[in-house]
Each structure stands twice: as C-alpha cells, then as structure tokens.
Amino acid sequence: KKDQWILGIETSCDETAVAIIKNGREIVANVVASQIESHKRFGGVVPEIASRHHVEQITIVMEEALKQANITFAEIDAIAVTEGPGLVGALLIGVNAAKALAFAHNKPLVPVHHIAGHIYANRLVTELKFPLLALVVSGGHTELVYMKEHGHFEVIGETRDDAAGEAYDKVARTLNLPYPGGPHIDRLAHEGCPVIDLPRAWLEEGSYDFSFSGLKSAVINTVHNAAQRGETIAPEDLAASFQESVIDVLVTKTKKAVEEYGVKQLLVAGGVAANKGLRSALEKTFSDGKIELVIPPLSLCTDNAAMIAAAGSVMFEKGIRADLSLNAIPGLDI
Ligand code: KG4
Ligand code: ZN
Numbered sequence: 001k002k003d004q005w006i007l008g009i010e011t012s013c014d015e016t017a018v019a020i021i022k023n024g025r026e027i028v029a030n031v032v033a034s035q036i037e038s039h040k041r042f043g044g045v046v047p048e049i050a051s052r053h054h055v056e057q058i059t060i061v062m063e064e065a066l067k068q069a070n071i072t073f074a075e076i077d078a079i080a081v082t083e084g085p086g087l088v089g090a091l092l093i094g095v096n097a098a099k100a101l102a103f104a105h106n107k108p109l110v111p112v113h114h115i116a117g118h119i120y121a122n123r124l125v126t127e128l129k130f131p132l133l134a135l136v137v138s139g140g141h142t143e144l145v146y147m148k149e150h151g152h153f154e155v156i157g158e159t160r161d162d163a164a165g166e167a168y169d170k171v172a173r174t175l176n177l178p179y180p181g182g183p184h185i186d187r188l189a190h191e192g193c194p195v196i197d198l199p200r201a202w203l204e205e206g207s208y209d210f211s212f213s214g215l216k217s218a219v220i221n222t223v224h225n226a227a228q229r230g231e232t233i234a235p236e237d238l239a240a241s242f243q244e245s246v247i248d249v250l251v252t253k254t255k256k257a258v259e260e261y262g263v264k265q266l267l268v269a270g271g272v273a274a275n276k277g278l279r280s281a282l283e284k285t286f287s288d289g290k291i292e293l294v295i296p297p298l299s300l301c302t303d304n305a306a307m308i309a310a311a312g313s314v315m316f317e318k319g320i321r322a323d324l325s326l327n328a329i330p331g332l333d334i
Pocket of ligand 2: 114118138139270271302303
C-alpha cells in the first residue's frame with residue numbers, strides 16, 4: 001500500500017505551525033513559530049498582532065516544513081487545516097494558505113477542528129483504543145470528550161466559564177508572573193504547601209462540567225484582602241493551593257467519567273497537560289493499569305500542526321473534504 005502524506009496547518013491562536021506526517025502517525029516535519037514574546041508585554045494574546053505575525057510567518061514555516069520532510073507538494077495527499085475554533089483573523093491566515101495551496105497543487109482540502117487536533121496528538125504517541133475518553137485542558141478549552149470510534153466526538157462535560165489554562169494565566173497575572181503563567185504557577189506550586197483554603201466547583205451531582213472563575217476570584221480576593229491588612233501571602237503557597245484545587249476537580253471528575261463510560265484509554269491533551277502536578281496526579285490515580293493513560297510529550301500538548309495533520313489523516317480517510325469556499329469558524333462546535 002502506498003504511503004499517505006498529510007500536510008497540516010495550524011494558526012488558531014499564537015503559534016504559526018506547519019507539519020507533515022506519514023501514514024497518520026509518523027512525524028516527518030513539525031515546525032512551530034511561537035509569538036509568545038510579542039504578546040508577553042500585553043499579558044495575553046492580542047488578536048491583531050497574532051494575525052500579522054501569522055501573515056509574516058506562514059510562508060517561512062511552510063518552506064521549512066517541506067525542507068525538513070525533504071519532499072515536494074507532488075507527494076502530499078491532502079492539506080489539513082484548522083478551521084476553528086480560535087481567533088478569526090488568525091484562523092483565516094491558515095485557512096487561506098491551505099486553500100491557495102490546495103488550488104495551486106490540485107490537492108484535497110480537509111477541515112480540522114482544533115480540539116480534534118489536540119486529541120489526535122495522542123495518536124502520534126500510540127494507537128487509539130476505543131471507547132476512550134479525552135481530557136482536553138488548554139488556554140481556551142476544558143472538556144471531557146467521549147469517543148466511541150475515529151472521528152466521533154461527544155462532549156460530556158465542559159467549562160461553564162474560564163478554561164483551566166485561562167485560570168492559570170489570570171492567577172499568574174495577579175501574582176505578577178509573566179504570560180503564559182501556567183508553567184510559572186506549576187513551578188512555584190512545587191515550592192509551596194497547599195495551606196490556603198480555596199473553593200472547588202463540583203457543580204450539580206453527576207455533572208461533568210467545570211467552572212474555574214470562582215476559584216480564580218477567590219485567589220484574587222485572597223491577595224487583595226491580605227494587601228489591605230498590610231500582610232503578604234507566600235506566592236508559592238497560594239500557587240500550591242490553587243493548583244491543588246484545579247487538579248482535585250479535574251482528576252476527580254475524569255476518574256468518575258472513566259468509570260461510568262468504561263473506557264479503555266484516557267487521553268490527555270492541551271497546554272495544561274504539560275502541568276507536572278496534573279500529570280503525576282493522573283499517573284497515580286490510574287496506576288492500577290485498568291485503563292491506559294496517554295499523555296503526549298510537551299511539544300505535542302501545546303499548539304502544533306502535527307496534531308492537525310494527525311486528525312486530518314483520519315478525516316481524509318473518512319472522506320471529509322472542504323472546497324474553496326471553506327471559511328474560518330471562530331466558535332466551531334466539535
Ligand atoms: O493548548 P495551548 O498551547 O493553547 C490553546 O489552545 O489554548 O495551551 C496554552 C495554555 C496556557 O494557558 C498556559 O498557561 C497553559 O496552557 N500551560 C500550563 C502549563 N504549561 C502551559 N498550565 C499549567 N501548567 C503548565 N505547566
Ligand atoms: Zn490549542
């Protein structure tokens with residue numbers, strides 16, 4: 001059987017990324033141009049700046065990926081691109097690049113949902129075994145997704161307000177830590193003790209939804225109230241307490257869902273999957289070997305295009321195609 005080559009493009013937020021994968025699972029090129037430095041001084045992603053960087057970077061990143069893979073467009077079977085969700089101006093750069101290339105080289109165009117991409121990052125690590133559950137935790141998303149087969153996504157729980165990564169970034173800002181704050185809180189948390197009592201939003205009995213805005217506000221209030229009394233709170237203790245609260249809710253709900261849905265695998269996806277505390281809590285919780293826990297390496301947890309190509313490979317085989325009217329959909333449902 002002939003090898004399958006998929007080129008993936010991802011520009012939904014602040015990374016311009018192009019990757020090429022072989023036979024759905026083997027990375028042959030994976031190029032990511034991060035814009036973090038440009039957004040840092042604003043404490044978060046500025047959409048207009050993101051779009052401009054994507055325009056500047058997309059051709060350079062594309063050429064680098066083709067060079068790494070040492071192939072030409074003639075050998076590519078399909079072009080997969082993130083169509084949403086994300087920042088509309090950012091998404092449009094990737095979508096238009098994909099359309100231009102698909103037209104110029106007469107290649108099929110495969111639209112990919114960003115979260116499907118995060119989930120399929122796991123297929124670059126191991127073969128998926130269904131039914132499975134994916135815990136998606138990123139700067140924009142916190143979702144528990146049930147999959148009974150390839151390409152089938154059922155969201156059984158999601159955040160009702162802030163995403164987990166968003167809460168990390170906002171708490172980091174309160175503690176005067178640089179953007180993105182997740183890794184800084186993670187590091188601080190390991191130096192402190194979870195001695196500060198913070199809330200956990202369990203929501204209604206049986207719900208797999210999440211809520212992190214109450215926790216975020218509790219952290220901000222704790223800092224402000226202490227400042228008013230002329231006291232300071234050890235930032236490492238606050239980070240440890242916040243992190244414990246987030247992990248407690250994520251792991252408890254995930255464990256319940258794993259049991260209720262009787263899945264074979266638990267996949268973890270998104271930037272917050274890089275969190276050391278979360279990784280070790282999940283490893284401990286699922287150490288009995290009843291299910292297989294899969295957590296991709298750091299570079300595949302944060303935004304990249306290999307994950308988009310991995311999801312695109314499956315969608316391509318399922319016959320999913322877009323024509324040149326493909327548009328970016330910022331609020332796309334999975
Ligand atoms: O998946 P991602 O790269 O972008 C989105 O699609 O949102 O995730 C970025 C998020 C940021 O909020 C960042 O603070 C968080 O992932 N993050 C972490 C860690 N590393 C990155 N959060 C907690 N602990 C970490 N070690
Ligand atoms: Zn993402």
